[in-house]
Amino acid sequence: MKIDEFRPRLARWTGSTNRITQHMIGGRDPSVINLSGGLPAPEVYPLAAIAAATQRALARFGAQAVAYGPVEGMPALRSAIAARLSGPRQKFSVANVLITTGSLQGVELLGKILLEPGETILAQHPTYLGALDAWRPREPSYRILDWNADEARLGAELRAAKFAYVVPNFSNPTGALVPVEARERLVRAGRTADTVIVEDDPYGALFYDGDAPPSALELSGDGGRGDTYRGPVVYLGTLSKTVAPGLRIGWAVGDPSVIAALSLAKQGADLCTSTFNQAVALELLEAGVERETLPAMIARYRARRDAIVTATRQYLHNSFEFTPPSGGMFLWLKSRDPAIDTDALWQAALAEGVMFCPSSVFDPSGRDTSAIRLNFTLNEETKLVEGVRRLAAALQRRS
Amino acid sequence: MKIDEFRPRLARWTGSTNRITQHMIGGRDPSVINLSGGLPAPEVYPLAAIAAATQRALARFGAQAVAYGPVEGMPALRSAIAARLSGPRQKFSVANVLITTGSLQGVELLGKILLEPGETILAQHPTYLGALDAWRPREPSYRILDWNADEARLGAELRAAKFAYVVPNFSNPTGALVPVEARERLVRAGRTADTVIVEDDPYGALFYDGDAPPSALELSGDGGRGDTYRGPVVYLGTLSKTVAPGLRIGWAVGDPSVIAALSLAKQGADLCTSTFNQAVALELLEAGVERETLPAMIARYRARRDAIVTATRQYLHNSFEFTPPSGGMFLWLKSRDPAIDTDALWQAALAEGVMFCPSSVFDPSGRDTSAIRLNFTLNEETKLVEGVRRLAAALQRRS
Numbered sequence: 001m002k003i004d005e006f007r008p009r010l011a012r013w014t015g016s017t018n019r020i021t022q023h024m025i026g027g028r029d030p031s032v033i034n035l036s037g038g039l040p041a042p043e044v045y046p047l048a049a050i051a052a053a054t055q056r057a058l059a060r061f062g063a064q065a066v067a068y069g070p071v072e073g074m075p076a077l078r079s080a081i082a083a084r085l086s087g088p089r090q091k092f093s094v095a096n097v098l099i100t101t102g103s104l105q106g107v108e109l110l111g112k113i114l115l116e117p118g119e120t121i122l123a124q125h126p127t128y129l130g131a132l133d134a135w136r137p138r139e140p141s142y143r144i145l146d147w148n149a150d151e152a153r154l155g156a157e158l159r160a161a162k163f164a165y166v167v168p169n170f171s172n173p174t175g176a177l178v179p180v181e182a183r184e185r186l187v188r189a190g191r192t193a194d195t196v197i198v199e200d201d202p203y204g205a206l207f208y209d210g211d212a213p214p215s216a217l218e219l220s221g222d223g224g225r226g227d228t229y230r231g232p233v234v235y236l237g238t239l240s241k242t243v244a245p246g247l248r249i250g251w252a253v254g255d256p257s258v259i260a261a262l263s264l265a266k267q268g269a270d271l272c273t274s275t276f277n278q279a280v281a282l283e284l285l286e287a288g289v290e291r292e293t294l295p296a297m298i299a300r301y302r303a304r305r306d307a308i309v310t311a312t313r314q315y316l317h318n319s320f321e322f323t324p325p326s327g328g329m330f331l332w333l334k335s336r337d338p339a340i341d342t343d344a345l346w347q348a349a350l351a352e353g354v355m356f357c358p359s360s361v362f363d364p365s366g367r368d369t370s371a372i373r374l375n376f377t378l379n380e381e382t383k384l385v386e387g388v389r390r391l392a393a394a395l396q397r398r399s
Numbered sequence: 400m401k402i403d404e405f406r407p408r409l410a411r412w413t414g415s416t417n418r419i420t421q422h423m424i425g426g427r428d429p430s431v432i433n434l435s436g437g438l439p440a441p442e443v444y445p446l447a448a449i450a451a452a453t454q455r456a457l458a459r460f461g462a463q464a465v466a467y468g469p470v471e472g473m474p475a476l477r478s479a480i481a482a483r484l485s486g487p488r489q490k491f492s493v494a495n496v497l498i499t500t501g502s503l504q505g506v507e508l509l510g511k512i513l514l515e516p517g518e519t520i521l522a523q524h525p526t527y528l529g530a531l532d533a534w535r536p537r538e539p540s541y542r543i544l545d546w547n548a549d550e551a552r553l554g555a556e557l558r559a560a561k562f563a564y565v566v567p568n569f570s571n572p573t574g575a576l577v578p579v580e581a582r583e584r585l586v587r588a589g590r591t592a593d594t595v596i597v598e599d600d601p602y603g604a605l606f607y608d609g610d611a612p613p614s615a616l617e618l619s620g621d622g623g624r625g626d627t628y629r630g631p632v633v634y635l636g637t638l639s640k641t642v643a644p645g646l647r648i649g650w651a652v653g654d655p656s657v658i659a660a661l662s663l664a665k666q667g668a669d670l671c672t673s674t675f676n677q678a679v680a681l682e683l684l685e686a687g688v689e690r691e692t693l694p695a696m697i698a699r700y701r702a703r704r705d706a707i708v709t710a711t712r713q714y715l716h717n718s719f720e721f722t723p724p725s726g727g728m729f730l731w732l733k734s735r736d737p738a739i740d741t742d743a744l745w746q747a748a749l750a751e752g753v754m755f756c757p758s759s760v761f762d763p764s765g766r767d768t769s770a771i772r773l774n775f776t777l778n779e780e781t782k783l784v785e786g787v788r789r790l791a792a793a794l795q796r797r798s
Contacts, residue, residue, distance in 0.1 A: 006629055006654045008595045009561070010512055014660050042462035050465060050675075054453045063441035066449060066643035101500055101647075101669045108668055112536045113409050117516050133667030137511045137536075162408070196407045230405055244465035246674035248500075255405045261413050268532030269507055269668070270500045275645035276449075277673055 013136045020129070020361050033387035036355045038172065038202070038241075038329050039378040041304075044297045045244045049289050050280065057279035069275040071267045072259070073099025073251075077282045081237070081251045084285070089214065090221025093228040095256040098263055101273045103202060103238035103250030107165075108134035109265040110198055110234060110252070114162045115140055122161035126362030126371070128172040128200065131165055142364040147182040154189035163196040168216060170203040170328025173362050173373035177326055180213040187220040190232035196258065200236045203328040205294060208302040210326065217253065230255050239281055241329070242290050242297070249273065249281040301329075307381035308374060308388065315392035320372075331374040340395070341369045348398055354390040412535045419528070419745075419760050432786035435754045437571065437601070437640075437728050438777040440703075443696045444643045448688050449679065456678035468674035470666045471658070472498025472650075476681045480636070480650045483684070488613065489620025492627040494655040497662055500672045502601055502637035502649030506564075507533035508664040509597055509633060509651070513561045514539055521560035525761030525770070527571040527599065530564055541763040546581040553588035562595040567615060569602040569727025572761050572772035576725055579612040586619040589631035595657065599635045602727040604693060607701040609725065616652065629654050638680055640728070641689050641696070648672065648680040700728075706780035707773060707787065714791035719771070730773040739794070740768045747797050753789040 020036070057065050072078065077099055082092040100106040107130065115121070115138040123131070125144040143157060145164060158164060164186070168178035190197040199216045217235035234254035239247055252262055266272070308331055309324045319340065320333035335342065342358040349356060359371035376384055419435065456464050471477065476498055481491040499505040506529065514520070514537040522530070524543040542556060544563060557563060563585065567577035589596040598615045616634035633653035638646055651661055665671070683689075707730055708723045718739065719732035734741065741757040748755060758770035775783055 006590070006593060006631055007656065008513065008593060008631075010660050011515055014512055014663055037467070039467060042466055045462045045465050047457055047461065047465065051454060051457050055450060058446055058450050062446065063444045066444050066446065066645035067441055068436070068438060068639075068644045101673075104667075105669045113413055114407065116410055130667070130670065133663075136667060137664070191405070194405060194407060232405055232407075240467075244675075245467045245670075246465035248669060248671075248673040257406065261409050264413055264532075265536070268503075268529070268535060270504045270647060271529065271644075272647075274500075274647040274673055274676055276643075276679075277675065280675075 011137070013139055016136055016366075020357060031353055032350065033354045033383055033390065034378060035374045035376075035384070035387050036357045037375055037378065039375060040241055040245065041300060041377055044293060044300065046284075046289055046293050049284060049287065049292075050244065053280045053283035053287065053289075056283045057276070060283070061279050064275065065279040066276050069272045069278065071272050072263045073097065073273060074275065074278045074282065077278050080282060080285050081253065085217070085235070085253060087218065088224050089218045090224060090229050091227040092253060096229045096253050096259060098252045098259050098266065099273045099278055100250040100252055100266070101270055102240060102245070102248040103200065103236040104130050104134060105266070105269065106234075106236040106250055106252035106262070107131050107198070107200065109262045109269065110163065110196070111135040111138050111140070112265045113258075113261040114196060120161045122157050122164040124166055124171055126173055126359060126368065127165065127364065128167060129357075129361040131200070132362070132364060147178055147186075151185050151189050154186055155193050158189055158193035158195040161195065163198055164190065165198045165200065166216070167200045169201055169212060170206070170325055170330070172203075172328075173330055173357065173359075174332040175325030175328050175330045176323070177213075180219075183213070183216045184219050187216050187233065191220065195232060196254075197233045198236065199233050202236075202238050202241050204237070205242045205290070206298065206301060206329065207327040208298060208305055228256060229253070234258055239284075242294060243284060247277045247281060249277055301377050304376045304379070304381060304384060308376040308384045311385040311388040312374075315388050316395070319395055329375050329377045331376060332371060333374065334371045338370075342372050343369045345372070345394060345398065348394040349391050352390040352394040352397070354387045354394070356391065410536070412538055415535055415765075419756060430752055431749065432753045432782055432789065433777060434773045434775070434783070434786050435756045436774055436777065438774060439640055439644065440696075440699060440776055443692060443699065445683075445688055445692050448683060448686065448691075449643065452679045452682035452686065452688075455682045456675070459682070460678050463674065464678040465675050468671045468677065470671050471662045472496065472672060473674060473677045473681065476677050479681060479684050480652065484616070484634075484652060486617065487623050488617045489623060489628050490626040491652060495628045495652050495658060497651045497658050497665065498672045498677055499635075499649040499651055499665070500669055501639060501644070501647040502599065502635040503529050503533060504665075504668065505633075505635040505649055505651035505661070506530050506597070506599065508661045508668065509562065509595070510534040510537050510539070511664045512657075512660040513595060519560045521556050521563040523565055523570055525572055525758060525767065526564065526763065527566060528756070528760040530599070531761070531763060546577055546585075550584050550588050553585055554592050557588055557592035557594040560594065562597055563589065564597045564599065565615070566599045568600055568611065569605070569724055569729070571602075571727075572729055572756065572758075573731040574724030574727050574729045575722070576612075579618070582612070582615045583618050586615050586632065590619065594631060595653075596632045597635065598632050601635075601637050601640050603636070604641050604689070605697065605700060605728065606726040607697060607704055627655060628652070633657055638683075641693060642680075642683060646676045646680060648676055700776050703775045703778070703780060703783060707775040707783045710784040710787040711773070714787050715794070718794055728774050728776045730775060731770060732773065733770045737769075741771050742768045744771070744793060744797065747793040748790055751789040751793040751796070753786045753793070755790065
């Protein structure tokens with residue numbers, strides 16, 4: 001028998017995937033300041049509330065809390081999500097909601113049900129790397145969505161794509177907030193083109209300088225006439241940024257026909273999302289955990305945003321330009337100097353003890369080395385300032 | 400704007416998937432006796448142990464228990480799985496283990512990393528429908544694995560396929576136990592052909608009439624010389640059948656090169672398995688929950704197996720033949736009468752108040768209507784007998 005030589009052939013797409021994510025979310029080296037992931041501050045997790053919710057969930061649901069559950073999710077949790085999103089513009093019903101194992105699973109399942117191998121996605125550029133990863137096995141092509149295009153142009157772009165993917169609230173990675181008029185144009189064009197618009201909204205609760213504009217989902221509603229949404233937007237939400245990512249509870253909300261197709265894909269992905277975690281999530285939502293924790297979380301993140309903006313102006317102004325974000329988790333720094341290669345800078349920065357996310361991982365072609373993404377929610381202010389200082393030192397050393 | 404007419408084009412494979420699974424695991428109509436799913440008895444779930452493990456996990460890991468974790472899984476849980484599988488034939492290390500969101504996720508990720516669209520899988524026939532579902536988006540071809548083929552023939556079949564998929568312990572759906580000699584032949588052929596052998600083992604602890612033979616994974620080890628497994632078998636395990644499926648904790652164990660590729664696929668599927676559930680699973684394993692609950696579970700399931708075997712002999716002997724299974728969760732009934740169409744019988748049986756799984760869903764072509772699968776673990780004896788009686792009534796009504 002051959003030993004130590006087992007080398008199966010792998011599918012082609014596995015050669016194209018990024019290896020940064022594993023550093024971002026798995027990194028545990030305490031000497032490195034991690035500015036790379038979309039990670040919440042660990043001190044905001046409501047541990048006591050989760051412990052209490054677990055006991056209540058087991059008492060309330062008994063064996064059902066640890067059994068297999070419906071593929072689409074626990075009816076009570078689907079109802080709670082439908083109620084939470086319902087408003088004057090649109091009512092949602094259980095048929096509009098699929099519970100997912102984190103909102104990334106919704107991203108992945110949408111690619112599966114909509115794309116034939118090689119088909120086209122219309123996406124903001126740069127694009128969330130988790131979405132690029134999720135769709136790699138379908139080997140899609142990408143076209144760049146121009147938020148400023150008129151409705152006719154958007155319609156043509158949508159008809160040429162299998163779906164559009166947008167993050168209107170603090171676009172990952174750029175942190176940009178898309179104005180309501182642009183959302184409305186896209187929604188009208190999507191309806192005319194019968195093309196799905198995937199609206200990924202993990203950061204929708206994290207507004208630091210004002211209120212959230214209506215989502216594309218709300219803007220595409222029927223004005224409150226029906227009790228079940230029928231339209232082109234599939235909205236992805238999550239507890240990962242406002243409660244705790246380790247529960248892996250997300251939801252996809254959309255037209256019942258799309259939800260039914262997503263359920264078929266989910267039955268072949270993980271059968272159902274953990275019923276245990278769904279029951280805990282339901283208890284947390286019913287107890288109003290987000291209402292209780294969000295104000296302090298937002299105050300904390302606002303202070304951190306302010307700290308990283310100040311430090312970046314102080315240490316990196318000569319090398320990078322940026323727009324301070326009004327919410328979310330990220331600062332997007334565009335290089336002023338074409339000689340800066342941010343992939344090379346990643347290695348240099350790691351040697352200085354700081355980790356960021358280079359722009360190449362947000363580019364479907366992997367070639368953009370002109371920018372970097374910094375997270376400001378995981379670390380407290382002094383660490384953020386020290387991280388930016390180390391990044392400046394890495395830049396210095398290179399030049 | 401058009402309303403009520405949103406109809407996006409879906410990917411081709413969505414037209415081929417089965418709609419039985421949603422009935423099996425989601426069915427909640429108490430008047431229907433559910434003999435269709437691979438569902439454990441709800442009364443065996445160790446609810447008190449899970450409640451206690453949750454509190455210990457939150458105290459031990461704090462914020463880490465609800466944060467994002469490494470894509471591959473919590474190191475302590477990976478270690479525990481490696482230790483549990485290690486024995487005189489092979490030692491396993493952390494590099495051999497990926498934690499998955501239920502073992503079905505392992506099945507799905509293997510299809511993703513190994514198959515180009517349309518490539519070939521060598522599988523037992525009939526085949527677990529969850530696996531067929533998981534791979535539908537890759538639109539594979541299937542060839543039938545003949546366990547009685549000699550090593551040269553097996554090698555040729557393996558070289559013509561991207562991987563083999565087997566369930567040697569109580570093959571789903573047939574309940575058949577594959578003899579050790581056949582496992583050895585397949586393992587030797589797999590090593591020579593450098594072809595992955597996926598060994599799915601959800602039922603490996605559920606032996607009612609004797610001890611388990613060595614797994615293909617064990618048989619493909621290096622005899623205890625190395626501390627990291629390197630070989631063709633990728634073994635899938637789970638807590639779903641011995642502890643509780645609602646935790647969605649499974650594991651894939653294999654060559655480090657395969658585990659690394661699976662991790663890349665997992666990062667695009669759900670980023671990581673719930674750290675909360677991983678921490679709870681670790682506490683449960685460390686507390687020896689399976690050692691405590693398995694003997695009573697096995698006694699219970701053995702009595703149920705005996706009851707369904709007796710009832711089937713009594714009520715269905717004229718219509719179906721079967722071999723009593725020595726473990727697992729299923730009885731596989733092959734029709735003696737070519738005129739019986741088990742898809743049609745499914746509808747008739749539902750009208751009588753009993754649900755089973757028809758053979759068509761275990762056939763990649765969907766055409767086999769000659770057999771049915773009955774589960775005997777979910778319901779207590781009197782319900783099993785009544786379910787079989789209803790099935791006989793449905794048969795009677797049709798003829």
